[in-house]
Structures are given as C-alpha cells and as structure tokens.
Amino acid sequence: MNWRGVLVYAENYSGRIHRASFELLGKARELLPRISGELFAVTVTSENKAEEYSRELIAYGADKVVEYVVEENHLTNPLIHRNALIDAIKYIKPKLVLVPATPWGRSIAPRVAASIGTGITADCLDVYVDDEGNIVQVRPAFTGNIIAHIKTLTNPVITTVRPGVFQVPSPDYGRKGEALIRSIEASGADKLRVLRVARVKTVKLSEADVIVSIGKGVRSREDIKLFEELAREIGAQLACSKPLVDMGWMERDRQVGFSGNIVKPRLYIALGISGAPQHIAGMRDSKYVVSVNIDPSAPIAKYSDLFVVGDIYDVAKKILQALRNLK
Amino acid sequence: MNILVLIKPTPDITKVRFDVEKGVVDRGSASLEINPFDLYAIEVAKRIKRVFGGFITSLSMAPPHAEPALRDAIARGVDRAILLSDRRFAGADTWATSYTLASAIRKLGSFNIILCGEKSVDGDTAHVGPEVAEFLGIPHVSFVTRIIDVSVDKVIVESDFGEAYYEVELKLPALIALSRPVIFRDEFIEPSMPKVSDVLRAKKAKIDVWSADQLADVADVSKFGLNGSPTRVVRAYYALEKGRETRVVKGEEGVNMILSVLRETGVIS
Ligand SMILES: Cc1cc2nc3c(=O)[nH]c(=O)nc-3n(C[C@H](O)[C@H](O)[C@H](O)COP(=O)(O)OP(=O)(O)OC[C@H]3O[C@@H](n4cnc5c(N)ncnc54)[C@H](O)[C@@H]3O)c2cc1C
Numbered sequence: 001m002n003w004r005g006v007l008v009y010a011e012n013y014s015g016r017i018h019r020a021s022f023e024l025l026g027k028a029r030e031l032l033p034r035i036s037g038e039l040f041a042v043t044v045t046s047e048n049k050a051e052e053y054s055r056e057l058i059a060y061g062a063d064k065v066v067e068y069v070v071e072e073n074h075l076t077n078p079l080i081h082r083n084a085l086i087d088a089i090k091y092i093k094p095k096l097v098l099v100p101a102t103p104w105g106r107s108i109a110p111r112v113a114a115s116i117g118t119g120i121t122a123d124c125l126d127v128y129v130d131d132e133g134n135i136v137q138v139r140p141a142f143t144g145n146i147i148a149h150i151k152t153l154t155n156p157v158i159t160t161v162r163p164g165v166f167q168v169p170s171p172d173y174g175r176k177g178e179a180l181i182r183s184i185e186a187s188g189a190d191k192l193r194v195l196r197v198a199r200v201k202t203v204k205l206s207e208a209d210v211i212v213s214i215g216k217g218v219r220s221r222e223d224i225k226l227f228e229e230l231a232r233e234i235g236a237q238l239a240c241s242k243p244l245v246d247m248g249w250m251e252r253d254r255q256v257g258f259s260g261n262i263v264k265p266r267l268y269i270a271l272g273i274s275g276a277p278q279h280i281a282g283m284r285d286s287k288y289v290v291s292v293n294i295d296p297s298a299p300i301a302k303y304s305d306l307f308v309v310g311d312i313y314d315v316a317k318k319i320l321q322a323l324r325n326l327k
Numbered sequence: 328m329n330i331l332v333l334i335k336p337t338p339d340i341t342k343v344r345f346d347v348e349k350g351v352v353d354r355g356s357a358s359l360e361i362n363p364f365d366l367y368a369i370e371v372a373k374r375i376k377r378v379f380g381g382f383i384t385s386l387s388m389a390p391p392h393a394e395p396a397l398r399d400a401i402a403r404g405v406d407r408a409i410l411l412s413d414r415r416f417a418g419a420d421t422w423a424t425s426y427t428l429a430s431a432i433r434k435l436g437s438f439n440i441i442l443c444g445e446k447s448v449d450g451d452t453a454h455v456g457p458e459v460a461e462f463l464g465i466p467h468v469s470f471v472t473r474i475i476d477v478s479v480d481k482v483i484v485e486s487d488f489g490e491a492y493y494e495v496e497l498k499l500p501a502l503i504a505l506s507r508p509v510i511f512r513d514e515f516i517e518p519s520m521p522k523v524s525d526v527l528r529a530k531k532a533k534i535d536v537w538s539a540d541q542l543a544d545v546a547d548v549s550k551f552g553l554n555g556s557p558t559r560v561v562r563a564y565y566a567l568e569k570g571r572e573t574r575v576v577k578g579e580e581g582v583n584m585i586l587s588v589l590r591e592t593g594v595i596s
C-alpha cells in the first residue's frame with residue numbers, strides 16, 4: 001500500500017480553528033516536497049460553518065479539505081472526532097498525520113493510533129525528513145531534561161506537535177483547493193456526552209507576549225497585589241510557579257511549568273522563583289528571561305539572560321516608582 | 328465498585344542523573360516512586376470506594392525494583408497491586424505499553440472505572456491513558472480537574488479541553504486521567520503521606536508479579552516491549568542546561584537594567 005501526503009487535523013471544537021492547526025499546515029507545506037503527495041486537512045464541523053472552515057484551511061495551505069458535517073451536539077464530542085480522523089486516515093492513507101498537542105489533541109490522537117495500530121509520538125518540538133527519507137520526530141522527555149529523536153516504523157506516522165513551535169503561514173485566499181464531504185457513524189460516541197462549557201479560560205498564557213511570573217518569594221496572598229500591579233503597568237500577564245496554585249493563591253490556568261502551561265513569551269520576568277526543573281520545562285523557550293532572586297545561587301540564574309540579585313518587593317516597588325516618574 | 332488504578336513507577340526527576348554526553352538516563356541513580364500524577368488517581372479511587380464500597384486494584388508495568396513503589400501504593404489504600412515485569416516488556420513505547428496494560432486488564436476481568444494520571448514525569452506523553460481506553464473499547468476523558476459526581480453507571484467530570492473547561496458525562500466502564508489540582512465532588516484532594524501503621528502493613532503485603540507468558544492467553548506476546556513498539560528512539564541528548572549568557576547584577580543597578588530591558592524589548596516606551 002502506498003502512504004503519501006500529509007494530513008493535518010484542524011481542531012475547532014470550540015467554534016474556531018485553533019491557530020496551531022494553521023501552524024501545522026505551514027510546517028506540512030515545508031515537509032511536503034520530501035514526502036510527496038498532497039496536503040489534506042480534516043475537520044469536523046456543523047453544516048453552516050463547513051464552507052468557511054474549508055476556505056480558511058485552503059488559504060493556509062491545504063490542497064484538500066475532508067469535511068465531516070455533524071449535528072451541533074456532536075461538535076464537542078471527542079469520540080466523534082476520533083471516528084472522523086480514523087475514517088480520514090483510512091480513506092486518504094497519508095504518510096504523516098499532524099495533530100496539535102493541545103489537551104484535546106493529546107486525548108484524541110492516541111486513541112486513533114491505538115485503533116489503527118500505528119506509532120504515535122507526543123508533544124513534538126520538530127518534525128523533519130532525514131537523509132534516507134524517514135520522518136523523524138523530536139520531542140522532550142524526562143520533564144524536558146532529554147530531547148529524543150524518534151522514527152516510526154508503521155504507517156501512518158502520527159505526531160502531536162506542541163502549539164507555538166511553528167509559524168502561522170500567511171493565508172492566501174486566492175489559493176485553489178477542494179472540499180470533500182464524508183460522513184461518519186456516531187457509533188460508540190453515545191458513551192460520552194459533553195454537557196456544557198463549565199468555565200471559559202480567561203487567561204491563555206501560551207499566547208502571552210510578556211509574562212510576570214511569581215513564586216514562593218511572595219510571602220502572602222495579599223502581597224500578590226503588588227506584582228499584579230506591576231504586570232498591569234507593563235501590559236504583562238501575571239503567572240506563577242506551582243506552589244502558589246497548590247496553596248490556592250492563584251488559579252490553575254496561571255501556572256507555568258511541566259504540570260501547568262508551556263509558555264514562550266518575548267519577555268519572561270521570574271520573581272522569587274528558584275528554577276526547579278519542572279518550572280524550567282515550561283518557560284525555557286522564552287525569548288528573553290529576567291529573574292530576580294535574593295539567593296545568588298538560585299538555579300534559575302542559568303536560564304536567565306539577566307539575573308538580578310535582590311528582594312522582589314524592593315525591585316517591584318522601585319520599578320513601579322520609575323514607571324510613574326516616566327508618566 | 329471494581330476500581331483499577333494505573334500506576335507508573337518513575338524516578339524522582341530532581342534526583343535522577345543524566346549522562347550529559349550520551350544523552351541517556353542513569354536508571355540506577357534514583358529509586359522508583361509513584362508517578363506524582365498517579366497519586367491523585369489513588370486518592371480519587373479511595374473516595375469512590377468510600378462512597379460505593381468495592382475493591383481497588385493497581386496495575387503497573389515496570390522493572391522488578393519498582394516493588395517499593397507498589398508497597399507505597401498499598402500503604403496509600405490500594406487493595407491489590409499487580410506488577411507486570413519481564414525483560415520482554417522492556418523498551419515499550421506508548422503503543423506497546425498500552426497494549427500490554429490493556430491485555431492485563433482484560434485478564435483481570437471487568438472494572439467499573441479505571442483511573443490514571445494525566446502524564447508521567449519520564450514519558451511526558453499523556454497518551455497511555457487514552458490508548459488503554461481505546462484498546463479496551465471504553466470512553467475516556469483526559470486532563471480531569473474535577474469529579475462532579477459518580478453513580479453506579481455513570482460519572483460526570485470537568486476536564487480541561489484547552490480552550491475551556493467542559494462538563495462531560497461518561498457511561499461506565501470508562502477511564503479517567505487526572506490532572507492536578509483535582510476536586511472530588513466539593514473536596515480539594517491533596518495526596519498525603521500514608522500512616523506508619525499502613526506502611527508497616529504494606530511491608531508484609533503480597534505483590535503479584537506477572538511475566539509476559541502469563542498474558543499469552545489474552546495477548547499476542549510479539550506485541551510487547553521494544554519488539555512490539557512501532558516507534559524507535561534514534562538519538563537522544565541532554566537538553567536542560569543549554570546556557571544563556573547570564574548577566575548578573577545587584578541592587579539599584581538591577582532595577583535600572585530591568586527598566587532598560589523593558590525599553591529595549593519595546594514593553595515600555
Ligand atoms: C510532578 C511535578 C510537577 C511539577 N510541575 C511544576 C510546574 O508545572 N511548575 C512549577 O513551577 N513547579 C512545578 N513543580 C514543583 C517544582 O518542583 C518546585 O517545587 C517549584 O517550582 C518551586 O516553586 P518556587 O520556585 O516558587 O519556590 P521555591 O523553590 O521555594 O523558590 C522560591 C525562591 O524565592 C526566592 N526568594 C524568597 N524570598 C525572596 C525575596 N523576598 N526576594 C527575592 N527572592 C526571594 C528564594 O531564594 C527561592 O529561590 C512540580 C513538581 C512535581 C513533582
């Protein structure tokens with residue numbers, strides 16, 4: 001059997017296509033000359049959005065869009081998306097399947113791999129084709145301590161890719177493409193029902209440009225206000241290390257690290273954070289890192305471009321004062 | 328309720344040593360303990376058992392020296408611990424691991440609910456739970472932050488889908504992968520150290536060790552371990568200490584430097 005081309009799963013259960021899907025289309029375009037075949041996007045959609053999504057996916061690089069038009073109440077059902085992706089793989093027989101490594105993608109893609117009987121590699125930071133024409137996937141393991149290059153011996157190669165590692169290509173709405181409509185059975189999907197959105201996230205650190213992140217150097221819940229003010233003044237998102245979430249001082253969505261959010265801002269300011277490996281795993285790819293710590297031997301120094309030995313209260317107040325003087 | 332918990336014995340990531348040159352992990356440098364996320368799975372299992380009664384079985388695939396981690400699981404409230412340990416299981420990727428775990432689950436009989444951690448600190452994949460569910464043909468939800476309600480035939484949970492938290496109802500049997508922090512009904516769950524008396528009791532408990540042959544009647548043994556793994560690591564290297572050129576400054580100069588960084592990066596004008 002001949003496995004050709006690349007299939008990108010377009011995540012859109014929330015009502016809009018996740019930007020990571022566009023990043024993957026961009027990457028797939030770049031890989032395609034070495035893989036051969038066409039670039040497919042697969043999407044599960046309601047009737048009224050189908051056309052809009054296809055147009056968008058073609059603009060971002062898809063040659064063909066496989067559309068599964070489903071009832072409204074099935075849009076957020078991961079088992080429906082699983083069924084669709086399995087059907088699309090069997091129909092298209094792509095060499096490579098790319099899925100955003102969002103919580104949603106990391107829940108659906110492994111089911112698909114298990115069902116099809118092919119290998120899957122998680123949360124990749126890169127995908128390339130080696131000299132022999134094999135697809136190689138690059139991923140962190142051991143809480144980010146080790147980087148591994150992984151080959152898949154079976155077809156297709158399924159890869160979940162960390163959002164934000166590839167650029168979103170610029171869309172070209174003049175591109176020509178084709179939409180293929182297929183239907184899927186809802187069989188088995190009734191074992192799971194999504195009842196409602198419990199809570200929409202108010203903060204998405206993974207998209208933040210500037211982050212002020214606080215750690216256990218903050219002495220009380222009350223004191224967080226000072227750093228909140230600093231973040232607000234410089235237009236940054238406020239984030240934190242894990243202990244502050246564990247103590248109930250900060251919400252879960254603001255945690256940076258292995259068990260929190262992976263962030264990649266232009267500027268990451270770590271205040272009173274020691275730099276445990278689990279924290280580093282979440283922020284090491286930040287462009288510029290400033291940290292303030294009273295302890296000159298804090299491990300975070302190694303991961304900082306600017307390391308200020310000092311008291312975070314003192315430094316925060318002085319910066320705020322300086323900003324006020326500027327106004 | 329018949330409850331199964333998947334427990335991966337993993338090294339303490341802050342203690343384990345890495346061979347920076349070769350990019351390999353010195354497996355002997357840190358003893359194995361329960362993967363931190365799996366502790367939440369044990370706690371949730373205990374809460375469910377408290378409500379419905381029942382039995383908690385834990386299942387692990389690991390080398391023989393994982394036994395102390397399984398005694399810890401028993402001390403924490405697991406009724407029976409099973410360790411799949413055999414050279415033929417070694418080198419398994421997530422596909423082969425999940426296939427092996429699912430085969431053992433099938434051999435054990437039927438469970439109402441299967442609990443596992445969101446991800447492991449060494450594998451980092453979060454893929455094993457969903458793959459096990461697929462092999463068993465049952466529904467699952469990953470990244471669960473709250474168990475809203477459990478009844479004999481269904482469970483309602485809150486899960487982080489990425490864009491938002493969703494409330495999801497699953498028919499049992501089902502698999503649930505737990506994040507942290509996690510809430511059971513209205514109670515915040517934080518794993519605590521087991522009591523000394525439980526630790527002593529667990530010392531004497533029996534751990535069932537199963538070899539590959541013991542799964543031969545429910546599985547294709549050629550699909551275990553490296554042999555059965557569709558993926559191969561072709562290269563690995565140590566990653567964390569990719570140093571930046573750190574500028575170290577103190578006191579007043581630090582404040583000025585931060586202000587100029589803010590200016591240079593265009594954060595302030
Ligand atoms: C499975 C697992 C997953 C984890 N995931 C994460 C994760 O996702 N994110 C995460 O952050 N952690 C995570 N951790 C926890 C991690 O190991 C550390 O415990 C945590 O990162 C420490 O947070 P911290 O740096 O704020 O606190 P500490 O390590 O206590 O450091 C506080 C720092 O503040 C400095 N300080 C104190 N007072 C002042 C002051 N007035 N001015 C300046 N500096 C001051 C101290 O010198 C110290 O360096 C995880 C752990 C495990 C086991």
Ligand SMILES: Nc1ncnc2c1ncn2[C@@H]1O[C@H](COP(=O)(O)O)[C@@H](O)[C@H]1O
Nearest residue numbers: 334388443444446447450452453454455
């Ligand atoms: N070898 C294993 N034995 C038992 N459970 C495992 C094993 N590997 C993974 N798991 C379970 O699957 C979860 C996700 O692991 P992973 O896919 O490795 O990130 C873990 O938290 C465990 O509950």
